[in-house]
Amino acid sequence: MAIALQVLRHFARAPLRPLLWGLPLTRLASSMALAEQARQLFESTVGAVLPGPMLQRALSLDPDSGQLKVRDRSFQLRQNLYLVGFGKAVLGMAAAAEELLGQHLVQGVISVPRGIRAAMERAGKQEMLLKPHSRVQVFEGAEDNLPDRDALRAALAIRQLAEGLTADDLLLVLISGGGSSLLPAPIPPVTLEEKQMLTKLLAARGANIQELNTIRKALSQLKGGGLAQAAYPAQVVSLILSDVVGDPVEVIASGPTVASIHSVQDCLHILNRYGLRAALPRSVKTVLARADSDPHGPHACGHVLNVIIGSNALALAEAQKQAEALGYKAVVLSTAIQGDVKNVARFYGLLAQVAGARLTMPAGRTSVEEDEQLYELAAQIQLPDVQLKEALEAVVGAQGPVCLLAGGEPTVQLQGSGKGGRNQELALRVGVELGQWPLEPIDVLFLSGGTDGQDGPTEAAGAWVRSELASQAAAEGLDVAAFLACSDSHTFFCRFQGGAHLLRTGLTGTNVMDAHLLFLQPQ
Ligand SMILES: Nc1ncnc2c1ncn2[C@@H]1O[C@H](COP(=O)(O)OP(=O)(O)OP(=O)(O)O)[C@@H](O)[C@H]1O
Ligand SMILES: O=C(O)[C@H](O)CO
Known part of the structure; x- marks a missing residue:
């Protein structure tokens, strides 16, 4: 009744x-x-799959010993925790992570959609917002899910933080859908505008997210395992909220902490399929040609734990x-x-x-x-x-x-x-x-x-x-x-x-x- x-x-x-x-x-x-x-x-x-419950399920911290458990792995926290993140849901994920692990957090940088803090405030969702004296620096950008200068600044700040880490540090990486646009760091001489144009053209011609992100990875410093490589020798734990069918960690946000398995041939096939190979900017051809002769092959990601913490x-x-x-x-x-x-x-x-x-x-x-x-x-x-x-x-x-x-x-x-x-x-x-x-x-x-x-x-x-x-x-x-x-x-x-x-x-x-x-x- x-x-x-x-x-x-x-x-x-x-x-x-x-x-x-x-x-x-x-x-x-x-x-x-x-x-x-x-x-x-x-x-x-x-x-x-709200950030709070998800993070609580994924992480458990023993306050006495400072042991952090993620799945079946343990990490020793002692003022050696850093955090980066990028994606549409990452503001709330960062707030929940800081709530849980704040006393060990030294510094963080996240890249989130423009206007998200104001929107969450308007909606009265305090739990999605960082506290006033948070150690996490927030960049807002990528309006309409397109990479822009602000997202580029965020990506560079994230790379700088990752590159400064040592073998004693633990980097927590928070990843959710929309992460690709919020973490643009094109490999020179490719410019942000060129990368933006290429991804727009691919999307308009019907490329799916797997194809789109294969190209994004080939042209990026941080995608396709680049972020994990920048953070080496620190330990890296990525907590991933999946917005892709089947939860493929190498596709979600273009897998910044997952070794890329794609060859230049894969990229050329995709560009051919959508009639874009002939009109490629010279810079893109240069980067693809260099990748072909890269003697190191795929990035090594042995120091990374990738965990899907939320999915459909x-x-x-x-x-x-x-x-x-x-x-x-x-x-x-x-x-x-x-x-x-x-x-x-x-x-x-x-x-x-x-x-x-x-x-x-x-x-x-x-x-x-x-x-x-x-x-x-x-x-x-x-x-x-x-x-x-x-x-x-x-x-x-x-x-x-x-x-x-x-x-x-x-x-x-x-x-x-x-x-x-x-x-x-x-x-x-x-x-x-x-x-x-x-x-x-x-x-x-x-x-x-x-x-x-x-x-x-x-x-x-x-x-x-x-x-x-x-x-x-x-x-x-x-x-x-x-x-x-x-x-x-x-x-x-x-x-x-x-x-x-x-x-x-x-x-x-x-x-x-x-x-x-x-x-x-x-x-
Ligand atoms: N007038 C419309 N009628 C139906 N679908 C529309 C219309 N305008 C936009 N869309 C669809 O909305 C989608 C884009 O919106 P949205 O940002 O919610 O999706 P998204 O980019 O997949 O992001 P997310 O994964 O966060 O939902 C596209 O699939 C687009 O085709
Ligand atoms: O950011 C992206 O690449 C898409 O949202 C898929 O994760």
Whole structure:
């Protein structure tokens, strides 16, 4: 009852008339409870990878002996700890690290996005901010995720700190997504502008993050193990928050503490693939030619411990636990959802249909054709880790509400000049798909949210939808297809039911890609 009241209070803020359209009162209450649970689960997903809890899980310090434990390794702290960091979530990570290890910290330098301190202050997130007399120097830069002069200054300060260390020192490196742009140190004669131009061109022509970062590493003093080399002979411990599917440490932020395994040939293949090899600046050719004759080969990183401390998988595992506590049969489907958002939306629409049929008709009377379509679509989107069979089997045995969880980062081909983000676009497209299937007698809700709290250039983290979306939108005079045609999902959700379907968390201070939650509840 208390929960129901809380839910009703929450929804009292949204205009009720449009919400009531087409829904009997009992279904309205269960619909609202479902939406509130979806929001709670999204919060749990993010909560598992917030800087404080993550750092506390990763590090343990014995205050008497000064022994720092990271995984199964121990390090002796005695006023010999230094810290550097770069990435969108690194401010909060540094604050949490200083809180835990402050008495041993001599000095730190971090490179974080422009405006992040003011944004965290505005959001009242004191735990994400360094204390007034912090030993950590903060550089803000890389507006719009593009390397700039301020990020270059930060990178040089980080290199200087690393180069000054001795064999008695321990360097803690905090790494999160966005780190590549926040740590630019091009190898001369390549200039910042040339590197910026090349990465922009590669991204615009569709290079993926693995390809992009292979080129970044080849042209950088600090990426691809360069930072680890600068810090030698100090011990290096890197704590990494992953924003890349599969958590590849050599790709995240271009692996500054991971030996690069790429050859110049790899770089030339990538540049060829995107038609950029012929027009390369002379400086880039010079650096690549020099690398070819580098007799030392890949950087040695024997003095480094790289540890993934947060990831999409970890966040979803926590959400799964919470969903089970709420009475759902919960299954993690995949943490590697990629590919075009249209295909991903079709996949979730069909999944809801197939899983819904299994939930209500456990005697195996589901359409073989639809099952086949679903498997084909999963193969087409290339989900390396998808647990489709397991999820569908779990649904058959569920005999109650089901929650399927997934994560990753679909891609959007922008059309027109609307305002949106990939999560809101995915939710809107899934809403349309759900409307095409006869899903009664099941309540279905799909939520998609960016764990960083910001979906594209909008103030929302994402959105949630139900099967009635298209018909309810039409009743409000909103043409979903028209919004989709100009990538205007955010404007749609702002207008639809007074914005009640938007997921608004504010900046969360973390980032492990996106989370997708699909709820199926027998009525
Ligand atoms: N109007 C729009 N509609 C849909 N998607 C959009 C729109 N405008 C931008 N995007 C998408 O938003 C994404 C960029 O936003 P964002 O900064 O949140 O993602 P990101 O760079 O991957 O960073 P992060 O990993 O921190 O989420 C791109 O995938 C882009 O295609
Ligand atoms: O910074 C980067 O390189 C991307 O965010 C991937 O980690």
